[in-house]
Amino acid sequence: MNLDEVSARLTEVVGERHVLTRVSELLVYSSDGLPGYRKQPTLAVFPGTRDETIAVVRILAEAKLPFVPRGAGTGLSGGALADGVVLLGLHRLKNIISIDVENRRAKVEPGVVNLKLNRTVAPKGLMYAPDPSSEAACTIGGNIAENAGGPHCLKNGVTLNHILALTVILPSGEIVELGAEEGERDGYDLRGAFIGSEGCFGIALDITVRLIPRPQVIRTMLCDFTTVDAAARVTSAIVASGVIPAALEFLDGPMIRVVESSIYAAGYPKDAEAVLLVELDGLQEGVDADLETVRRLALDGGARNVKVARDEVERLRLWQGRKKAFGAMGRLSPHLVVQDAVIPRSRLAEILGRIEGIRQKYGVIVCNVFHAGDGNLHPNIPYNADDPEESERVHLAMKEIMQACVSVGGSITGEHGVGLDKMGYMDLIFDPVSLAAMCDLRDAFDPERRANPAKVIPTHRCREWMAAPSARASAKAVQA
Amino acid sequence: MDGSAIGARVGEGGAGVSTETVVASVRDAAGANERLRISGAGGWMTAGRPVQALRAVSLAPDKGIVDYVPDDLTITVRAGTSLADIFAATRVNNQWLPLDPPGASMSTIGATIATASSGPLAHGAGYARDFILGVELVTGKGDVVRSGGRVVKNVAGFDLMRLMCGSWGTLAVITEATLRLYAMPRVDRTFALRAPGGANGIEKLAAELRAAPLAALSMELVNATLARKVGLDADNFILVRLGGNENVVGVQMKTLAGMGEIVETDGVIWDKLSEAVSQPATFSLRLSGLPTAIGGLWSAAEQLAGNDGQTHSTFSRGIVRVTSNVVPDAAAIPRPTASQRVTYEVLPAQLWQSISPSVVGSRLSENVHDAYDPHRLLNPGILG
Ligand SMILES: Cc1cc2nc3c(=O)[nH]c(=O)nc-3n(C[C@H](O)[C@H](O)[C@H](O)COP(=O)(O)OP(=O)(O)OC[C@H]3O[C@@H](n4cnc5c(N)ncnc54)[C@H](O)[C@@H]3O)c2cc1C
Numbered sequence: 049m050n051l052d053e054v055s056a057r058l059t060e061v062v063g064e065r066h067v068l069t070r071v072s073e074l075l076v077y078s079s080d081g082l083p084g085y086r087k088q089p090t091l092a093v094f095p096g097t098r099d100e101t102i103a104v105v106r107i108l109a110e111a112k113l114p115f116v117p118r119g120a121g122t123g124l125s126g127g128a129l130a131d132g133v134v135l136l137g138l139h140r141l142k143n144i145i146s147i148d149v150e151n152r153r154a155k156v157e158p159g160v161v162n163l164k165l166n167r168t169v170a171p172k173g174l175m176y177a178p179d180p181s182s183e184a185a186c187t188i189g190g191n192i193a194e195n196a197g198g199p200h201c202l203k204n205g206v207t208l209n210h211i212l213a214l215t216v217i218l219p220s221g222e223i224v225e226l227g228a229e230e231g232e233r234d235g236y237d238l239r240g241a242f243i244g245s246e247g248c249f250g251i252a253l254d255i256t257v258r259l260i261p262r263p264q265v266i267r268t269m270l271c272d273f274t275t276v277d278a279a280a281r282v283t284s285a286i287v288a289s290g291v292i293p294a295a296l297e298f299l300d301g302p303m304i305r306v307v308e309s310s311i312y313a314a315g316y317p318k319d320a321e322a323v324l325l326v327e328l329d330g331l332q333e334g335v336d337a338d339l340e341t342v343r344r345l346a347l348d349g350g351a352r353n354v355k356v357a358r359d360e361v362e363r364l365r366l367w368q369g370r371k372k373a374f375g376a377m378g379r380l381s382p383h384l385v386v387q388d389a390v391i392p393r394s395r396l397a398e399i400l401g402r403i404e405g406i407r408q409k410y411g412v413i414v415c416n417v418f419h420a421g422d423g424n425l426h427p428n429i430p431y432n433a434d435d436p437e438e439s440e441r442v443h444l445a446m447k448e449i450m451q452a453c454v455s456v457g458g459s460i461t462g463e464h465g466v467g468l469d470k471m472g473y474m475d476l477i478f479d480p481v482s483l484a485a486m487c488d489l490r491d492a493f494d495p496e497r498r499a500n501p502a503k504v505i506p507t508h509r510c511r512e513w514m515a516a517p518s519a520r521a522s523a524k525a526v527q528a
Numbered sequence: 529m530d531g532s533a534i535g536a537r538v539g540e541g542g543a544g545v546s547t548e549t550v551v552a553s554v555r556d557a558a559g560a561n562e563r564l565r566i567s568g569a570g571g572w573m574t575a576g577r578p579v580q581a582l583r584a585v586s587l588a589p590d591k592g593i594v595d596y597v598p599d600d601l602t603i604t605v606r607a608g609t610s611l612a613d614i615f616a617a618t619r620v621n622n623q624w625l626p627l628d629p630p631g632a633s634m635s636t637i638g639a640t641i642a643t644a645s646s647g648p649l650a651h652g653a654g655y656a657r658d659f660i661l662g663v664e665l666v667t668g669k670g671d672v673v674r675s676g677g678r679v680v681k682n683v684a685g686f687d688l689m690r691l692m693c694g695s696w697g698t699l700a701v702i703t704e705a706t707l708r709l710y711a712m713p714r715v716d717r718t719f720a721l722r723a724p725g726g727a728n729g730i731e732k733l734a735a736e737l738r739a740a741p742l743a744a745l746s747m748e749l750v751n752a753t754l755a756r757k758v759g760l761d762a763d764n765f766i767l768v769r770l771g772g773n774e775n776v777v778g779v780q781m782k783t784l785a786g787m788g789e790i791v792e793t794d795g796v797i798w799d800k801l802s803e804a805v806s807q808p809a810t811f812s813l814r815l816s817g818l819p820t821a822i823g824g825l826w827s828a829a830e831q832l833a834g835n836d837g838q839t840h841s842t843f844s845r846g847i848v849r850v851t852s853n854v855v856p857d858a859a860a861i862p863r864p865t866a867s868q869r870v871t872y873e874v875l876p877a878q879l880w881q882s883i884s885p886s887v888v889g890s891r892l893s894e895n896v897h898d899a900y901d902p903h904r905l906l907n908p909g910i911l912g
Contacts, residue, residue, distance in 0.1 A: 240690020290711020
């Protein structure tokens with residue numbers, strides 16, 4: 049089957065409007081949330097139902113064509129970029145199939161937007177815990193693929209901890225049930241293996257998520273500091289104290305000032321060098337006591353001020369600055385590197401100090417806004433990608449920051465995934481045998497290596513890579 | 529033949545087990561075309577389908593803490609380290625790994641992960657799959673593989689850690705694991721709430737507990753046989769473990785008292801329970817389903833338990849487990865249905881094939897199996 053024939057077959061399934069082949073139409077889908085990368089798909093197809101999705105995958109299987117699943121395209125590692133292959137968009141699959149209040153679970157299609165699910169279950173006193181800052185746009189399917197986190201994952205866990213079952217269509221067209229909607233599933237935890245597989249193992253057709261009761265009370269506080277070091281030490285002290293805040297977020301001075309001079313101004317003190325946004329939730333009596341513990345740790349640790357939001361309006365305003373921090377950076381410069389690394393939580397002060405040194409060495413701007421309670425850093429560098437000299441400095445600074453995080457036992461990504469962007473760093477934390485073993489897992493799900501080819505594991509690390517024809521083609525495309 | 533190795537002769541126990549020796553054992557076995565039986569402390573070798581292996585490797589001697597940074601609330605241990613040792617090492621810093629499978633005191637962490645075992649704490653804290661941050665493995669090909677890391681959040685690379693949970697040693701030998709720890713609750717109190725007998729009564733009470741403003745560490749329903757063994761009257765009880773600060777435990781205790789007759793018990797009741805439910809049994813299985821279906825699952829399990837069998841349930845998770853020394857007639861052993869799953873733990877050897885031939889028979893599972901243990905060297909047949 050040539051591409052025209054495939055296109056005709058796909059059109060029969062999904063209708064003319066939902067198959068794009070013209071370069072001008074495909075432009076929208078040539079980037080995702082990761083700035084600085086553009087990759088052009090050969091064709092984009094957008095099934096509107098589960099059956100259409102199955103038919104589409106089977107046509108691609110028959111034609112032996114590689115494809116890239118895509119949700120909302122908010123991913124920050126380039127995972128949803130299709131480089132000379134088919135892009136398979138799932139955002140039209142947005143039915144919430146069922147909600148079981150008593151058993152606290154919901155079954156959804158992959159294109160359901162994270163916040164939409166939460167708004168739907170909130171009146172029933174329930175919530176879906178993982179809340180990426182992109183919650184207003186990103187899809188549950190994308191969350192599964194990236195094992196997404198979010199500010200409130202400190203207490204409640206990440207996507208992995210909230211998925212009960214999945215129906216997956218493998219790239220071969222075979223449909224498999226992973227996990228169990230009810231009760232325990234014996235055998236290999238293939239649901240666990242699928243979550244975080246970045247679109248390389250197949251497509252999630254429906255997803256059964258765990259819902260948890262909304263907390264009785266929520267209290268949010270802002271602690272402000274005149275040094276980054278003090279805020280970092282207080283973060284470590286809170287973690288070590290055993291209090292588990294629902295969220296523990298960190299914004300440094302440059303980030304605070306960017307937020308405060310944007311339309312998202314949240315009332316953070318502009319002269320602070322760091323603020324900690326701490327949220328506690330649960331039963332009233334527990335929250336009150338924990339609030340006092342955190343207040344004392346913050347003040348003892350040098351906080352200039354600790355402010356507790358008095359009402360919901362004030363609380364949401366404090367959060368707005370955090371949730372819109374990336375958006376606020378848009379006005380600084382045309383491009384932005386959003387980095388994602390993890391360090392042991394006890395090393396926060398040390399690493400932030402090293403990042404400051406790297407910033408000075410390369411003369412770049414670094415804005416830090418991150419999930420401090422998990423040690424999940426997001427050092428962001430705004431810059432102008434059209435300036436090759438500046439781009440080079442930014443690149444070198446990022447690499448050195450990454451190396452610093454890895455050198456203290458950290459990881460190269462805590463929630464954004466490896467995708468295209470982080471492949472070059474995989475060798476920093478995994479040896480060749482481990483990388484090959486990961487390729488083997490992908491091969492178990494997708495022996496032809498057609499789903500999201502040439503992502504996550506550097507191709508030269510996959511055993512017998514040259515044996516898979518579709519992968520060979522896409523590897524060439526990446527090198528070109 | 530039960531689940532233990534027959535005529536095991538190579539690498540049995542003894543000191544000096546390490547990643548390198550495990551690699552050598554796997555490679556030697558492959559060279560000789562002989563199978564390997566993997567064990568931890570050896571406390572539950574009767575579980576699973578019969579395994580025929582001429583060689584054995586025990587991970588129990590490979591124990592000890594590799595790295596423990598209290599301020600990070602993470603710990604890295606060798607696979608043979610017992611949960612009791614982890615508990616002792618972390619308690620000095622008021623931290624713990626909230627994982628209490630049957631026989632927790634002697635169980636090794638490697639076996640706990642491999643068998644995906646959990647206990648009453650699963651109610652509030654979850655399962656091994658929720659705590660595991662990193663692993664080192666030796667695959668059936670003799671490769672040493674690492675997945676995950678030592679930090680609490682990490683999405684780099686495909687997830688081989690979760691794959692190990694419940695793999696029963698058939699893909700790889702776990703040699704090391706990094707786990708997430710939690711602060712121990714400052715106040716930790718346990719109450720026994722008398723529970724009704726019948727399915728309806730249990731279902732109703734479970735629903736009330738679900739709806740109540742409680743954030744318990746554990747809520748475990750035990751039958752009369754077990755209640756007696758842990759020092760209570762011979763009646764059904766729900767053991768509720770509350771943790772946190774003084775106030776939060778106090779207010780929950782009041783809520784609980786409003787729901788029925790409660791008595792406070794010593795916290796050692798959990799150790800007694802863990803001990804009782806890990807006693808050798810000739811028959812044990814778990815029934816599971818939706819939490820709202822708990823009444824039916826409980827009645828079915830109680831019927832299997834008969835007069836002397838032990839039944840206990842983490843009902844919020846929809847799981848009921850029964851252990852007994854009387855094996856029911858083959859016809860009476862429950863099979864999976866649309867609303868009820870069955871996890872067989874211990875069955876007479878001759879029954880396995882007819883009752884549960886395999887739980888890894890799907891093409892996808894076969895592919896995964898082929899990827900890591902293509903020659904079926906490790907615990908062959910234990911999952912079917
Ligand atoms: C402003 C901003 C803030 C963010 N904050 C966070 C945060 O706090 N935490 C966090 O974890 N992430 C965050 N992200 C990253 C991103 O939003 C998440 O990774 C999200 O899960 C991606 O969802 P998506 O629907 O946009 O997926 P896409 O970007 O479309 O795709 C991401 C990956 O998922 C695959 N995929 C998509 N759908 C499916 C499916 N149905 N089946 C199989 N594979 C599929 C794709 O192939 C791709 O590899 C943020 C992004 C932005 C832009």
